Amino acid sequence: MYAAAFSARRVRAFHLVSKPIRAFVACNVGSTPALSDSKFINLSTVTKKDLETVITSWGHPRFRADQVWNWIRDKGVTNVEEMNNIPKKLRQQLAEYSKPTSLELASELRSKDGTIKRAYRCYDGQLIESVLMPYEDGRYTACISSQAGCAQGCVFCATGQMGFSRQLTADEIFEQVARFAAESQHEDVVHETKSKQHGRSNRLSNVVFMGMGEPLANYRHVSTAINRITQDLGIGARKITVSTVGIVPNIRKLTTDPNMPQVRLAVSLHCATDEERDVLLPANKRYGGLDELMGCLREYIEVTGRRVTLEWALIAGENDTPETARKLARLIQKSRLRKDMVHVNVIPLNPTGGFGGNPSDRKRVNDFVNTLEKDFGIACTPRVRRGIDIDAGCGQLKSKVLEKELQDTRLKAIVKDDATSESKMMIGKEFTYDNAINIEEEDFEDPEFNDELSKAETARLLNLVKATTIDLSKLDGQ
Numbered sequence: 001m002y003a004a005a006f007s008a009r010r011v012r013a014f015h016l017v018s019k020p021i022r023a024f025v026a027c028n029v030g031s032t033p034a035l036s037d038s039k040f041i042n043l044s045t046v047t048k049k050d051l052e053t054v055i056t057s058w059g060h061p062r063f064r065a066d067q068v069w070n071w072i073r074d075k076g077v078t079n080v081e082e083m084n085n086i087p088k089k090l091r092q093q094l095a096e097y098s099k100p101t102s103l104e105l106a107s108e109l110r111s112k113d114g115t116i117k118r119a120y121r122c123y124d125g126q127l128i129e130s131v132l133m134p135y136e137d138g139r140y141t142a143c144i145s146s147q148a149g150c151a152q153g154c155v156f157c158a159t160g161q162m163g164f165s166r167q168l169t170a171d172e173i174f175e176q177v178a179r180f181a182a183e184s185q186h187e188d189v190v191h192e193t194k195s196k197q198h199g200r201s202n203r204l205s206n207v208v209f210m211g212m213g214e215p216l217a218n219y220r221h222v223s224t225a226i227n228r229i230t231q232d233l234g235i236g237a238r239k240i241t242v243s244t245v246g247i248v249p250n251i252r253k254l255t256t257d258p259n260m261p262q263v264r265l266a267v268s269l270h271c272a273t274d275e276e277r278d279v280l281l282p283a284n285k286r287y288g289g290l291d292e293l294m295g296c297l298r299e300y301i302e303v304t305g306r307r308v309t310l311e312w313a314l315i316a317g318e319n320d321t322p323e324t325a326r327k328l329a330r331l332i333q334k335s336r337l338r339k340d341m342v343h344v345n346v347i348p349l350n351p352t353g354g355f356g357g358n359p360s361d362r363k364r365v366n367d368f369v370n371t372l373e374k375d376f377g378i379a380c381t382p383r384v385r386r387g388i389d390i391d392a393g394c395g396q397l398k399s400k401v402l403e404k405e406l407q408d409t410r411l412k413a414i415v416k417d418d419a420t421s422e423s424k425m426m427i428g429k430e431f432t433y434d435n436a437i438n439i440e441e442e443d444f445e446d447p448e449f450n451d452e453l454s455k456a457e458t459a460r461l462l463n464l465v466k467a468t469t470i471d472l473s474k475l476d477g478q
């Protein structure tokens with residue numbers, strides 16, 4: 001029956017369907033073989049075309065696919081059992097061959113200000129983060145990840161301190177947004193905002209690529225995901241912000257790419273001289289320094305007619321003085337960026353364990369903003385740090401989840417069965433919080449020990465000790 005339903009017309013249209021779904025349908029037409037996990041349909045990310053192909057291949061009329069699609073996209077429902085206008089047989093088939101999601105929730109924290117921060121575990125164990133920020137008027141902004149880890153190495157960033165693991169797929173990026181979009185419709189899941197109390201509905205209206213990873217270093221998947229966010233979730237391109245550290249070649253690509261929707265561009269600037277920016281953001285040197293970056297932003301503005309946001313994390317005593325604000329204004333002038341096409345966003349630094357900088361106080365923030373606005377006529381908005389009580393800065397929740405896992409599994413740091421160093425290094429013993437906290441850095445500088453152990457291994461162990469000791473107090477409080 002299934003084979004008959006899979007008509008010649010459908011075969012002709014089959015090439016429009018995604019590769020995984022072609023494989024899925026091919027192995028399910030005329031039979032119901034046991035499927036491996038990877039062959040389940042992910043209802044959070046399935047495209048309408050793919051859904052139609054699967055459902056019609058099972059012999060159901062096309063409008064059933066429309067009904068299922070409405071449940072998923074209009075009502076935010078991926079639990080098949082709740083789809084009460086769908087025939088029982090189709091529900092059974094969907095229940096057997098689909099999953100509501102593919103990213104597994106590893107941890108979730110909720111801030112007093114309503115911010116929700118999540119760590120998701122991908123199919124291969126990678127942890128990524130997503131944040132949902134509610135606003136008083138019922139809108140929500142999702143801050144999502146584009147990579148597992150990050151190779152850019154910005155020194156103040158918890159993700160940068162972890163290094164790069166892999167690119168996220170377009171589906172993994174899209175699912176982070178789709179889940180928040182679905183859940184923001186259900187008041188039991190998200191924060192009760194004032195607008196909801198006043199009768200207006202909550203909805204996900206904005207997306208920012210400011211989570212883990214550098215989106216322009218994963219251009220292809222980010223571009224595909226953005227197209228799906230605009231088409232399937234109905235979020236306008238102007239409501240989507242791609243934030244980059246300044247990957248100049250891909251800013252140029254984005255400027256003229258007909259396949260990239262007209263998203264907003266934000267650039268993490270943070271410093272107004274190459275000397276300072278090279279230290280804070282190593283990508284500065286890699287992509288030709290500030291001249292190159294500001295030049296390509298000028299081209300972007302001229303070609304697209306769109307404004308650029310310059311992001312500035314205010315670090316106390318480092319880049320938060322009126323003099324620094326003047327340097328920034330002069331950089332904008334020297335680079336011939338139109339003042340009305342530039343907007344500076346300042347936000348006090350979100351402190352991380354691996355960087356000693358502190359957030360600027362209110363006075364410093366105000367002085368910085370006033371210098372840019374009053375002295376130079378450059379629009380500047382101070383931003384509020386969201387979810388500060390739940391470490392909502394990118395990479396911070398992942399660190400916590402990893403620390404907890406270290407604690408839970410009582411990770412064994414068995415290096416070498418060496419009796420001479422055993423008393424100091426606990427070699428061959430189980431590595432636990434209890435014995436980790438007493439180890440000092442100097443223990444790792446034992447020349448005898450270093451002779452026998454590579455420097456890299458020494459560094460790895462030292463990091464392990466730091467990772468398991470720094471946040472003990474925070475962990476205790478959870």
Ligand code: SF4
Pocket residue numbers: 150151152153154157158159160161211212213214245394
């Ligand atoms: S700030 Fe962004 S680009 Fe820099 S290391 Fe962190 S995630 Fe990567």
